Amino acid sequence: MKVLPRRRRAVLINSVLGVAVLAGAGGAYAAVTSGSDGPARSGARTVAVTKGTVLATVSGSGSLSSPSDAGVNFTTGGRLTEVNVKPGDKVAKGQLLGKVDATAATETLTQARAALTAAQANVAKAEAGQVSSAPSSGSSSSRSGSTAASVPAATPTVDPAQLAQARAQLTQAQNAVDAAQRAVDGTVLKAPAAGTVASVSAKAGDTVSGTSGNGSGGSGGGNSGSSGNSASSSAGSSSSLSGFVVLTNPSGMQVTANFSEADVLKLKPGQAATVTLNAKSGTVLNAQVLSVSSLPVSSGSSSGGGNAGGGSAVQYAATLTLTSPTDDLRSGLSATIQVVVGEASGALSVPAAAVSGTGANRTVTVVKADGTTVRTPVTVGLEGDGTDQIVSGLTEGEQVQLATVSSTGNGGFPGGAFPGGTGAGGARNRGGTGAGAGGSFRTGGGGGGRG
Incomplete structure (x- = not known):
């Protein structure tokens, strides 16, 4: 058997490998560039164009609070003679809370x-004035035998x-x-409104200070006693209030939440929202945006629920009013808020993953009954959470192809891209490149962020 020289053998092996690589690359490139007219890709997912409601939301995080929560104090200080409530008691408006001597x-x-x-x-005496008599002209008894004299009437004189x-x-x-x-x-303290006693800061026999307002003053120099110890178990925002008695009231409960700078621009008073309590994930409450702050509340904080792009951590606060029953809620409960910033009812829609392109250059791949595909231009209306409203270009029931992203990619290349190319797509942003160019990322529907 004739053995090839080492150099010739190496050249032959490299030639075989080169042919294999070129063949694989050509197949991969063909796979990447396919998708215009032709047969549907094997294994590609398809979905039907449907009609329904498309929603766009932004999210934030915050906590519950009640404007009716209050710390109340005696307006007259002194020694406590009665303490009529304890933490946990429910009181009515006007109910007696305590007394001082x-x-x-x-x-x-x-x-x-x-x-x-x-x-x-x-005043009565001053208004009556001083009474003085006119001087007499002489004795009336000596005149013409008269038996009486005519005396002038007394006249009051008022000193202004x-x-x-x-x-x-x-x-x-x-x-x-x-x-x-x-x-x-x-010296008598009554509940200014109905609520639940969150804390009592003193006991009978202690001395409390007086104050002309509520929410300040607190207890005087007395010992807090057993009632005061119970105050440490009070929940929620009552810890930020002070007073002889702190009352919490879920009536008119609100949520103050932080939103990213990209998302807050979409918020307006009156928008509908849902509030999910972190402690009770199954509890979803209805709410409505009440106001939106124009001043930032934090910088460098990651507490907000909005998906701000570009690494910015500036956040703005919005206040929402709960419209669901709030009787069993407590101030201070943390929550996640979803605000509906866009809604299209009775709209044709497809998953966001089915739409390619940006701006006015949007297309979807329609799968025909015979299995062939056609790249079809569409007009996109509202870009919702995982779905897009289709204004024109499609009809209800048509099948469209979803974009697929594989960890190994097409043809065995990572990301489905030809080596050295720009990639086959993946997550994209609306309005530009980079995570923050288009504002918020969109979630859900398998589409990820789009650009």
């Missing part, structure tokens, strides 16, 4: 009322300065009575 306040009110009575008398001073004193006295009465009333 009213002895000093009552004494002050009594003194103020006495001063008011004296001031009222002084004295009257003004008396009236000013009366006003001061009335103000003092009003203030003393408020002080007495302030």
Whole structure:
């Protein structure tokens, strides 16, 4: 047997490998460039053009809060004589929460009322004026034997300065009575609205400070006692409120959520939304956008649910009102929010993965009854979550081909692209290249982000 020289054998082996590589590359390139008119690709998925509702949403994350939550305090400080509620109690509007010793306040009110009575008398006296008699012209008994004299009638004289001073004193006295009465009333604390007691900061015998408003002041120098210890178990945003009693009320519950800078531009008051509680994933609540902030709330935070592109972490807050029943909800519960920013009812639609191209140059691959395919131009309306509205170019029931992305690609090349080429597609962005060029990524429907 004749053995080939080593060099000739190497040349022969390399030639065989080169032919194999070129054959494989040619097959791969043909697979990549196919898809105009011709038979449907083997194994390609097809779906029917359907009619229904196309929705476009953006997502955010936030927590529940209630504008009715409040921390309430006595307006008159003193020693607590009664504590009538404990954490967890449900109270009605006007229900008694507690009392402080009213002895000093009552004494002050009594003194103020006495001063008011004296001031009222002084005003009456000043208004009556001073009485003076006209000088007599002589003894009437010596004239013509007259038995009586004619004496001029007394005339009142009102001093304007004295009257003004008396009236000013009366006003001061009335103000003092009003203030003393408020002080007495302030020794009794009642619920300003219905709700649930989240915390009680003091117990009977403790001293609490007085305040002219709610939500501040808190307890004075007294010990919190057992009731105060219960406050540590209060949930939600009640921890941001202070007061002798903190009340929570789910009525009028709202959600404050953060959205990416790309998504917040799509939000408007009145848009419908759904709220999913993170602690109860099966609970979905209806909501409506109430307001959208024009100022950023964070930078460098990843807490928002929106899919902002370009690596930007700037977020904006939006407030939503819950329209579902809120009786069993608590302030502070975290939630995920989906806001409907676009809706097309009775629309023809296909999965986003079936649409190729950008802008006005959109096409789909229609699969005919005989298995052949035709690349068909279409006009896309609303780009929804995983589906696109088709305004023109298709009819209901037509079969369209979905784009396929394989980990090994066509012809054995990664990504289905000829070596050194631009790739066969994969995830694309609307409006440009890169993750953030077109704003939010679209999810669902197997389509991924498109450009």
